[in-house]
Amino acid sequence: MTAPQVEIYGPGYHPSQTKHHEWRTAENSAAHLLPHLERLGRANPRLRVLDVGAGSGTITASLARYLPSEGTILATDISDDILDRARTHAEAQGPDVSRRISFQRASAYELPFPDGAFDVVHAHQVLCHLASPADAVREMLRVCAPGGGVVSLRETDMGMWCFWPAREELEQFRQLATDVMVANGGQAEGGRRLLSWVLQAGAERADVEAGFGTWCYSAPQDRRAWGGSMIDRLRTGQMRDKGFDLGLVTERGIEEMIRAWEDWMAADDATLGIMNGEVIVKKK
């Protein structure tokens, strides 16, 4: 086994970071997996799902609702603190959800499970935080069951955000977020590169379905959730600190970005579209 990769979640776990993650559900962030989950669940009532890098676990909990009668999800992350938060969220969904989910600290680079241990291996916005994404995909393929198991991945692309109304400060925000992500050792172009990582990890092209999915923040409640979270990041988040440390932004620049987000949140015709790469690998 090669030396373990450095295990740090670059953005950290400040509420400014985790809050908008909790907007995420299976429906808005793992829709490409759902037909496969339902198909496999019809054939196997004891479906075993691994959710790698589950974070605060809102997608995990909503995936649980798509499982067959005896299906289970094991959620991993590298932080015990965030797994505690995920556990609390799962319990709040009631026993039908929480009884299906267990939690275990694990690195995506060295999953402590035997080959083929899971029917479905899912990871959402995990590879973009890793220095060696293909190594993590190789591990996910290893623990996925041969003969039809599925690895499901989704990664954002920091180059694929569009805002309306157009504001230079929002574009500066996107650039700052990108630069901080890269400075943290992450991958800014995961959406477009996801397929290449999967092939580097040993999958064959014919076994991979590649596509793109989106997030749209435009309805008033979605604008408030997203814009409020971005303003929190600018006021108190790791992005602010790192931006100052790296000389990427000034106090005045931060204030202008905050005002631009406030204006965007207030505009009835506002949209933010973000594109994410999505792949399904069917393991032979």
Place this chain on the structure above:
Amino acid sequence: MTAPQVEIYGPGYHPSQTKHHEWRTAENSAAHLLPHLERLGRANPRLRVLDVGAGSGTITASLARYLPSEGTILATDISDDILDRARTHAEAQGPDVSRRISFQRASAYELPFPDGAFDVVHAHQVLCHLASPADAVREMLRVCAPGGGVVSLRETDMGMWCFWPAREELEQFRQLATDVMVANGGQAEGGRRLLSWVLQAGAERADVEAGFGTWCYSAPQDRRAWGGSMIDRLRTGQMRDKGFDLGLVTERGIEEMIRAWEDWMAADDATLGIMNGEVIVKKK
């Protein structure tokens, strides 16, 4: 009535332009409409659909498969030639499809139909070719039936293309396509602006669902269809001629773009993602 807008389809109807349009189906290009079409069709077996700017009509024909028993689609365009092509395509799909579709020459700015004449009004990649998109949306809202009729729109965004493997020449192609579109009087940022056009046309925000959808060209057959069509455009299309006329590109630049598309078509890990704005307006 205000003076009619100039009615020209900027890109023209050369095969280099129309060929890749014929890859489009209801499933890959109007998925946001399908649940509404099925919902409305269950309540009304005589559902009346208007497809504005139907072009070569492949989406029209595949929408016909989602209609209730006595449902019909009227397809309009400003070109009789392209409507002939659409009619031929519809006839090739067999009588179950062709009996439902009729064709009529019409401008999106002045739809020759009474108020509320259609239960569903659909337009795909039409507004991006117009100088006054909101005026066309106002017409579509006018001919849509009040009390629950639906206007369904989808518009691309030329700023939201991502390529892998990264190649400067593909980015130059995207920029050339954008510049030619704008020189033809079109709108390059329709994806992000679609909601704003709909509100300018008089819709209320609470009656609009806004989102984004994507095209992905990555599977071998999709790479061949898209790449081949882009190379045709560079070799013989209106984009080439206009690019030369406007001094946007050189012969050598064109050749380099063609080679870049050929390499992209041959790469197993190649992806092209394109994001489109999508809205559904429910007419009160």
